[in-house]
Amino acid sequence: MHPSTVAILQYFAYDHLPAYLQGVSRPFAELAADMADRLDGPELTVCLRKLLEAKDCAVRAALAGP
Template identity: 65%
Template sequence: MNLEGRHPSTAQIARFFEWEHLPPHLQTLSRPCGELAEQMIEALPDGPELTAGLRKLLEAKDCFVRAALPPRN
């Protein structure tokens, strides 16, 4: 993702959409959110609404990944 020249808040939150480090079964859940985040960053200007939208997408992605984790005993 090219973040050159982007506002620091956009660049800061974008790093949380990386998915390559996750195990394969979690990558399938995280990757679409990361790809959507990248599309939105490319399509929209920096600003509070982009940051808020990315934050909400990040919250959703985190919920999806947590839902796939095995329960603790």
């Protein structure tokens, strides 16, 4: 696995989050891991970066409430 892939995957960790945020974050982490297992190259890094942005937005939305 390319070092840049390994580096970005660390930001998908969710164990440190409260349970209700783990439920929001976990699917993104699972998808990121699946993509990292299946793909490689510069476009994977871009894919993971954009997925990370989406995960961050989803977590912020959950923090903001309904």
